[in-house]
Amino acid sequence: MKKSLSLYLLIVSVLFTLFTYMYYSKQVKFEKERLETYKIKAKDSIFQLKTQVMEANYFSLEYNESAQNYLENYDVNKLIPIITESLLNYNDSKEGNEFTGQDKIGEQKFIINKIKVLNHRWIIAEYSDGTYWGEVLLQYFIEEDDSITFKILQTFIYPKN
Known part of the structure; x- marks a missing residue:
């Protein structure tokens, strides 16, 4: 009985570790993709702001x-x-x-x-x-x-x- 309980605990801990690893690896991938999306949006926003400033300062x-x-x-x-x-x-x-x-x-x-x-x-x-x-x-x-x-x-x- 002790051996089977130890085996069950080992299997549960391995599964728990596997699921945790999968979750965090997907979470990191998701965060990287989201960061890249924000970088692209930020570059576009900065470009638009620079364009607006240049237009506003045309008569300066x-x-x-x-x-x-x-x-x-x-x-x-x-x-x-x-x-x-x-x-x-x-x-x-x-x-x-x-x-x-x-x-x-x-x-x-x-x-x-x-x-x-x-x-x-x-x-x-x-x-x-x-x-x-x-x-x-x-x-x-x-x-x-x-x-x-x-x-x-x-x-x-x-x-x-």
Whole structure:
């Protein structure tokens, strides 16, 4: 009886070990396949995101070689923050930023919140007073003394909902 019980236990333990081995080998294979699928999806997603970023930055001084060639005397990576800072400095005015093209409507003044330097000549900016908001297209010039002047080309304020 002891021998048969030992034999049964041996057979059960071998079967248990065999089933466990088969389960984990299939589990590892499944995980590898799933990982490969995720890698492919991730590469596709990264490619799509890169494409979207390139499309979004098509009108940007950082990626426009013709505009950079026009500004050959300047380092574009240093120039963009200077332009942005020069325009944002007008937000400190008591009446608001004069380059929004808007007079005060209520108690709050209009200030520029976001700026995108499109090329060697144009800027698009978003402005608001907390209630109303709009966009403005500006032209900028770099003077001989390296100061920057701005000119409003077009401005638009969205109606209040």
